[in-house]
Amino acid sequence: MRIAVLDIGGTAIKYGIAESPDNVTPLGEMETRAKQDGGEGIVKKAEAILDTLSPFDAVGISTAGIADIKTGAITYANENIPHYTGIPLGEHLRNRYGVPVAVRNDVHAAAIGEAAFGAGKDFRSFLCLTYGTGIGGAAFLNGQLLSGQTDSAGHFGHITTHRGGKPCGCGNYGCYEAYASVTALCALVKERTGENLNGREIFARLGEPVIKQSLSDWIDEVVVGLASLIHAFNPEGVILGGGVFNESVLMDEIKARLSTLLMPTFQQTVICKAALGNRAGLLGALAIAKDALLKEK
Ligand SMILES: [Zn+2]
Secondary structure, eight states, X not given: OOEEEEEEOSSEEEEXXXXXXXXXXXXXXXXXXXXXXXXHHHHHHHHHHHHHHOSOSEEEXXXXXXXXXXXXXXXXXXXXXXXXXXXXXXXXXXXXXXXOEEEEEHHHHHHHHHHHHSTTTTOSSEEEEEESSSXXXXXXXXXXXXXXXXXXXXXXXXXXXXXXXXXXXXXXXXXXXXXXXXXXXXXXHHHXXXXXXXXXXXXXXXXXXXXXXXXXXXXXXXXXXXXXXXXXXXXXEEEEESGGGGOHHHHHHHHHHHHHHXXXXXXXXXXXXXXXXXXXXXXXXXXXXXXXXXXXX
């Protein structure tokens, strides 16, 4: 068995090869140049990479944007990757290489990776949330990823937590990610101190009362969204992704505050960190490609 895997992001296309069913060897990455080269450029780069990895039995792809899981077509990508929407990525690569090709949205692929190989291994039902520029999410229920009608389920960052609140990139107001993403934390600190600090710098300066208070206010925003989601899904676990959760003080504080908001039958929800880091996409791509290969047989 030899499976080629790609993780297509707005800044880089990572790639690797799996020669056993449970491990990927990352081989490198190529700059996406998404703004300059657009969707067509991504197809050309994917081909160039796959040509060097050939021969293989299947291809797994985790990608930015929304992918139709049946056809592997990109049904939606935002302005960060111009002209990616509508590209029949899966069909194109299937025709070119004559092997099964599985394509998934990157957030879903990462959750599938965590389910198969990472922090989700011991859960039948869990939620994944990744906090960064925005907030990505996925729900894994009874051993299956919840895809949704248009393979877009889990956009937890766009649940409204503040009616009529701050504007969000999606065009609405008061979305969870406008308050609880790491970008929102940095914006809050900037609003109060005038300084442009990144997440790490904020944690390094918690001795300053204004920064400590800003972090605390942000944690409240994070926890409010998590409590709502836990009440909606009643998962066994919630897996939190994003570099910010390497700060152990943050995990402890989130758990403590969550327990004050959760109803009694939700208290046993396990809150943990994502285990696979930036390998989640490639490992998720491996899992979906293995699936596609099985279905072929
Ligand atoms: Zn939004």
